[in-house]
Amino acid sequence: MNLNKRWIFTGILCAVCGTAAAFDFGALKDKVNAELPKQLPPVIPQLPQPIPQVVPPQIQQQVIQQLPVNPAIVSVVKEVAGPTQEEEIAIGHQIAGNLLGAAPLVKDAKLQQYVNRVGAWVASQSERPELPWHFGVIETNDINAFAAPGGYIFVTLGLYRQLQNEAELAGVLGHEVGHVIRQHHLKILQQSKLLEAGSKALTSQTGNNDAVQKIIGSGAEIVSRSLDKDAEFEADRIGVVLSARSGYDAYGLPGVLQQIGHSAKDEGSVALLFKTHPHPDERLDKISVAMGARFDKIKGETLAKRFYRVK
Amino acid sequence: MSVMKQCMAASLGMLIHAMAFAGEPGVALKVDQIRAEPFGDAKVTGALKAGDKVDILRKEGGWFEVKVAKSKGWVRMLSIRKGDAKKGGNEAAGLLSVASGRAGTGKVVASTGIRGLSEEELKAASFNAEELKLAESYAVNRAQAQQFATDGKLVARPIDYLPAVK
Numbered sequence: 001m002n003l004n005k006r007w008i009f010t011g012i013l014c015a016v017c018g019t020a021a022a023f024d025f026g027a028l029k030d031k032v033n034a035e036l037p038k039q040l041p042p043v044i045p046q047l048p049q050p051i052p053q054v055v056p057p058q059i060q061q062q063v064i065q066q067l068p069v070n071p072a073i074v075s076v077v078k079e080v081a082g083p084t085q086e087e088e089i090a091i092g093h094q095i096a097g098n099l100l101g102a103a104p105l106v107k108d109a110k111l112q113q114y115v116n117r118v119g120a121w122v123a124s125q126s127e128r129p130e131l132p133w134h135f136g137v138i139e140t141n142d143i144n145a146f147a148a149p150g151g152y153i154f155v156t157l158g159l160y161r162q163l164q165n166e167a168e169l170a171g172v173l174g175h176e177v178g179h180v181i182r183q184h185h186l187k188i189l190q191q192s193k194l195l196e197a198g199s200k201a202l203t204s205q206t207g208n209n210d211a212v213q214k215i216i217g218s219g220a221e222i223v224s225r226s227l228d229k230d231a232e233f234e235a236d237r238i239g240v241v242l243s244a245r246s247g248y249d250a251y252g253l254p255g256v257l258q259q260i261g262h263s264a265k266d267e268g269s270v271a272l273l274f275k276t277h278p279h280p281d282e283r284l285d286k287i288s289v290a291m292g293a294r295f296d297k298i299k300g301e302t303l304a305k306r307f308y309r310v311k
Numbered sequence: 312m313s314v315m316k317q318c319m320a321a322s323l324g325m326l327i328h329a330m331a332f333a334g335e336p337g338v339a340l341k342v343d344q345i346r347a348e349p350f351g352d353a354k355v356t357g358a359l360k361a362g363d364k365v366d367i368l369r370k371e372g373g374w375f376e377v378k379v380a381k382s383k384g385w386v387r388m389l390s391i392r393k394g395d396a397k398k399g400g401n402e403a404a405g406l407l408s409v410a411s412g413r414a415g416t417g418k419v420v421a422s423t424g425i426r427g428l429s430e431e432e433l434k435a436a437s438f439n440a441e442e443l444k445l446a447e448s449y450a451v452n453r454a455q456a457q458q459f460a461t462d463g464k465l466v467a468r469p470i471d472y473l474p475a476v477k
Contacts, residue, residue, distance in 0.1 A: 100439045103428055135449075136449070220433045234475065250373070288390070
């Protein structure tokens with residue numbers, strides 16, 4: 001019944017717009033790799049990242065001992081400690097303002113309120129419920145979703161239109177909440193050393209902040225950079241768990257991935273998503289193995305009736 | 312009058328067409344069992360092997376009811392890929408063009424003419440304070456979120472995070 005409706009709806013969508021696309025932030029790694037050698041002495045680039053587990057602990061110790069003692073280390077240590085929550089929010093605030101400069105909010109207050117309620121409930125089930133969470137739907141046909149540090153999360157109208165029920169929305173928002181609580185984008189900024197360069201000027205002042213802008217690069221380009229594949233798989237697992245914790249059907253996010261993988265024929269609307277994320281089929285494969293039979297006995301709500309449908 | 316007839320005929324045609332489509336096409340991604348009910352411990356009534364074509368009839372939780380050849384049954388949703396094999400080929404071509412950098416040209420406009428969100432646009436974006444203020448005005452506090460959950464009969468429950476899969 002539901003599926004039938006969905007099928008017909010998808011058919012209409014395909015017929016009308018030739019359809020659609022993909023999810024969130026991206027290709028930062030290459031740029032970081034390109035910039036690192038210029039900015040750091042050769043031994044140090046390994047420090048901000050955890051040393052791979054294959055390296056025995058004794059050798060890790062040696063690597064650390066071999067580092068020359070110089071002022072650079074002090075700043076590296078600060079980076080490992082990470083920015084404060086206030087700094088994190090200031091960075092997210094700037095990125096969110098820029099993203100909205102590229103694509104404004106859909107002018108539908110009920111839609112925005114609805115998405116904030118679902119998002120706030122899902123985020124309240126994470127380990128960072130105290131962040132000032134903000135959610136929004138932005139005016140673009142692209143299929144994607146974006147997260148910025150500190151709790152700013154945006155879903156495109158193109159992706160929203162693909163959703164069939166509240167559990168699917170919860171899954172998508174949960175994926176983005178995952179990026180925020182694990183600080184995936186902040187870690188990239190830390191690795192690139194850009195964060196250290198301007199951290200003194202980081203405050204959560206309202207309005208445009210030039211110092212923060214220097215840290216995040218041009219405009220909202222940071223949201224078009226790729227995270228590590230593992231960060232995406234991790235966010236998928238978190239999205240599934242947070243929506244299940246919130247009382248929803250755990251299969252909302254997998255359902256969206258399945259839909260996107262299936263309907264992504266028009267490369268335009270999914271181009272950025274597919275460029276910055278592993279293919280939905282690969283993500284489905286990973287989440288399928290991770291979920292296994294764990295959710296067989298955990299029933300949840302889909303709330304298809306309450307789901308707010310855009311005109 | 313004749314226009315009306317034509318319309319009715321067309322509607323009827325569409326209806327028949329819709330009925331002929333019993334379900335959405337899908338392909339089995341891997342070997343899996345078909346069960347009598349949407350539960351992991353339900354009776355096994357058949358098996359799927361990778362590449363088997365199915366018709367997806369409906370969804371319930373993490374399960375699809377599928378029609379395979381002449382039998383019906385329930386299979387784990389994540390063992391199925393939506394679409395048919397042919398479509399898969401098209402998608403592969405789409406991915407290739409993305410990989411070749413065509414997506415980076417900025418010509419990523421949807422076929423409808425309504426603009427998409429390209430890397431160039433994101434890079435060139437400037438801070439929109441007014442819009443951000445509007446976005447922040449929709450914030451919901453925890454008490455409101457809890458009320459919203461209660462209204463939807465959503466009950467929070469403890470569930471551990473899932474370990475990474477190699």
